[in-house]
Amino acid sequence: MKIPKSRSDQHVVLEALQRAQRGDMPFDRMFGYVYDPGPEATEIANRAAAIFQWKNALDPTVYPSLLRFENEVVSMMASHLGGDDAVTGNFTSGGTESILLAVKVARDRARALLPHIARPAIVVPSTAHAAFHKAAHYLDLDVVSVPVSARTHRADPASMERAVTDATILLVGSAPSYAHGVVDPIEELAAVAQRRDLLLHVDGCIGGFLLPYFERLGAAIPPFDFRVKGVTSVSVDLHKYAYAPKGASVLLHRSKDLRRYQLYTCSRWPGYTLVNPTLQSSKSGAPLAAAWALLHYFGDEGYLQLARELRDATTRIARAVEGMPDLRLLAEPEMTLMAIASDSVNVFVVADVMKAKGWYVQPQLGFDGGPPNLHLAINPSNLERIDAFLEALAASVQEAKGVGPGELAAQVSGALAGLDPSAIDASVLRQMLAMGGIAGVDLPERMADINDVLDALPHAFKEKLLAEFANEIFRTPEGA
Numbered sequence: 001m002k003i004p005k006s007r008s009d010q011h012v013v014l015e016a017l018q019r020a021q022r023g024d025m026p027f028d029r030m031f032g033y034v035y036d037p038g039p040e041a042t043e044i045a046n047r048a049a050a051i052f053q054w055k056n057a058l059d060p061t062v063y064p065s066l067l068r069f070e071n072e073v074v075s076m077m078a079s080h081l082g083g084d085d086a087v088t089g090n091f092t093s094g095g096t097e098s099i100l101l102a103v104k105v106a107r108d109r110a111r112a113l114l115p116h117i118a119r120p121a122i123v124v125p126s127t128a129h130a131a132f133h134k135a136a137h138y139l140d141l142d143v144v145s146v147p148v149s150a151r152t153h154r155a156d157p158a159s160m161e162r163a164v165t166d167a168t169i170l171l172v173g174s175a176p177s178y179a180h181g182v183v184d185p186i187e188e189l190a191a192v193a194q195r196r197d198l199l200l201h202v203d204g205c206i207g208g209f210l211l212p213y214f215e216r217l218g219a220a221i222p223p224f225d226f227r228v229k230g231v232t233s234v235s236v237d238l239h240k241y242a243y244a245p246k247g248a249s250v251l252l253h254r255s256k257d258l259r260r261y262q263l264y265t266c267s268r269w270p271g272y273t274l275v276n277p278t279l280q281s282s283k284s285g286a287p288l289a290a291a292w293a294l295l296h297y298f299g300d301e302g303y304l305q306l307a308r309e310l311r312d313a314t315t316r317i318a319r320a321v322e323g324m325p326d327l328r329l330l331a332e333p334e335m336t337l338m339a340i341a342s343d344s345v346n347v348f349v350v351a352d353v354m355k356a357k358g359w360y361v362q363p364q365l366g367f368d369g370g371p372p373n374l375h376l377a378i379n380p381s382n383l384e385r386i387d388a389f390l391e392a393l394a395a396s397v398q399e400a401k402g403v404g405p406g407e408l409a410a411q412v413s414g415a416l417a418g419l420d421p422s423a424i425d426a427s428v429l430r431q432m433l434a435m436g437g438i439a440g441v442d443l444p445e446r447m448a449d450i451n452d453v454l455d456a457l458p459h460a461f462k463e464k465l466l467a468e469f470a471n472e473i474f475r476t477p478e479g480a
């Protein structure tokens, strides 16, 4: 494809964008990916973003406005999460960046203070977000993934402590975990961290903003933030339950001394002196301005009210799901997330039928002996749609009944049984994708076959296949 030869009229360009998005799903029918605050808040975020879109937060001395917003947003999050005046941090582009930086702090601190550790490791509960594995991959660290309690899906502090060795530099807990929506026992993990002189990061990416409101509404949530001595850093995404547009997260540290390991500076080149607190260098002021604007627009009371409505909706969905004979919850939701499994229908088929009816629920593969399931993250735009959603879910379960595991899964897992993943070359993987219907430009309507295949494969195979998938879908458009 080439850059269009001639200019286009602005109306033509904007019309093309509008047309392109017709195939995208409306937010109020999605129970994942998007945390939509409704039309008025969206308009305010859009305007705030538009004012600061073109400003570059690369150099905090050039735009005092952006430095001020960042310090204010960070300070609001520190006090929201039980921090004192010593707690400090930065605004980042998302949970992954916050987690990457939290892991970098642990690594660089170990390099400075514990140079005898040749190959440092982080110890995480098996439910920790994939971003910790990604961070360890990028930063060249080992991950020790410790199985959680099969019953509660919460981290098991005793097992985590047993996994600590002389090479351990960081412990992790989630508040709550993404997949099951339950809060790890942070106080117990903090006690381990203190006994073993380790850093402890609390992944509050999805819950750090909302859980304090749930607590105020009376939910029995044990302390998970800076109120707990031994917690050294907390990540909290504003582009989730603070309803900011994507590109908004905060990483908080217990002290400036810890934050110092996060910073990167460079003068070894002829250009401007580089002072980067976070991963990005040139960065738009838009996400920060939009997040700042929404914090003021909703205010504490606005967020509390939305939390109340989300809590009631979550309870309603959870009770309805429990009342459906074919479905069960993997854990009682502590916030607004739930995982729904079935012993009688293929949940991947349910997800496809839901999609055909215009609803998005997120499939999760079986893990650590646990079953495949459907993940819900309930957001404000879903609130008006709960009854319709539950009806569609019940109908989809009925339609999915009797649809067994696809041929493909059996064929593929039979063919791969006993093979060494490293011996499988890309052309074989591409054939497998083609069998699943991923060869042309269009993604398949039905994902159940592909999810069944993935579900049956060992991790090394899954990951190779997913890489091949990504390598296929990002490509020159057909006919270009």
Ligand SMILES: *Cc1c(COP(=O)(O)O)cnc(C)c1O
Binding pocket: 093, 094, 095, 096, 097, 099, 129, 131, 174, 176, 177, 178, 203, 204, 205, 206, 207, 237, 249
């Ligand atoms: C969303 C999420 C992340 C990753 O955040 P991104 O913003 O997608 O990079 C990490 N941890 C948890 C618990 C999350 O829910």
